[in-house]
Amino acid sequence: MPLPYKISTLLYVFNEQGQALLLQRTKEPNLGLWSPCGGKLQTDIGESPYDCAIREAQEELGITLSHNDLHLVGIISEHGYEGTAHWLMFLFEVKPPINQLPPPNEEGSFAFFDKADIPNLKLPQTDSEMIWQLVWEHRGGFFSAHCHCLEEGKNTWTLEESIKGGVNKISEPVKTNPKTPFWNESEKDSQTLSDINAPKEMAIDLETHHYFMGEAIKLASRAAKEGEVPVGAVIVKDGKIIARAYNQVELLKDATAHAEMLALTQAQAAVVDWRLTDCVLYVTKEPCPMCAGAIVHTRLSLVVYGAPDPKAGAAGSTMNLLQSTTLNHRCPIVSGVRIEECRRLLKSFFLDKR
């Protein structure tokens, strides 16, 4: 059934201490949840996203803004949100700090929150699983992301564009992120399995994805050096790599020796179970039908891949076996992580072969 298409703007307002202004909503959608203020675009009067943001700031916050006070930090498209609508959302950062707490209004009441406290609030699902992380990472820059909302509340996110800290670089929030990047590519080059343990407090978020995809990329480069199609994979459980593999079809003379298959076997041995329920697979290329089938059988909790495979990819490109309604397990997907590096490896490998 076709769903209505809705457009909204959201206002990310911060005070001088870098705390974010949130509204606890007294109306559906998001009743009782904390979210940035904003609202629906008045498409019937031809309102632009910027004009909508300015109107919402006036109505909800009682402040008068101009276009120059706004920075478009992100665009998110949501396909089938709560099964009721498709949304296109324009996320604006309000550049001047706002220190005065606005009075409550008919939409709800306001409070400022430290960055560290926001994950503990009751938030809309898409805010807590991805949007806040994207906003914090891209303040002063720009991102665009797509969320495919599945039934059972499972969402598949694709980061389409990511430009960190652009020209209008806005002063960083005063609270520093405890998850400051800890990795250093050159230091991490010669690791063994045991020392690739990410800090325990790391949540599965974009920084994590970036880091673990880096490990898979190193494995893919090794495959290329050995004359194998450059695909690398790691499997992560509780922030630790429990399997690492690269494509070894030529070496093993085995058409099933794809990076993912080898990694799945290793991971099953590591957890002494065929179920990989709490494990995340990072792979540099979109899985093929064979690997996607194996991933479903092992019940992985998430697949993160780099480059799509338009010819044979089975995680959305030619078919989506990972989320087939006829199979008994469906696996969320994050795609496009470090896409350019993953793609470059494959491209240069096949160029050399010719």
Ligand SMILES: [Zn+2]
């Ligand atoms: Zn495969």
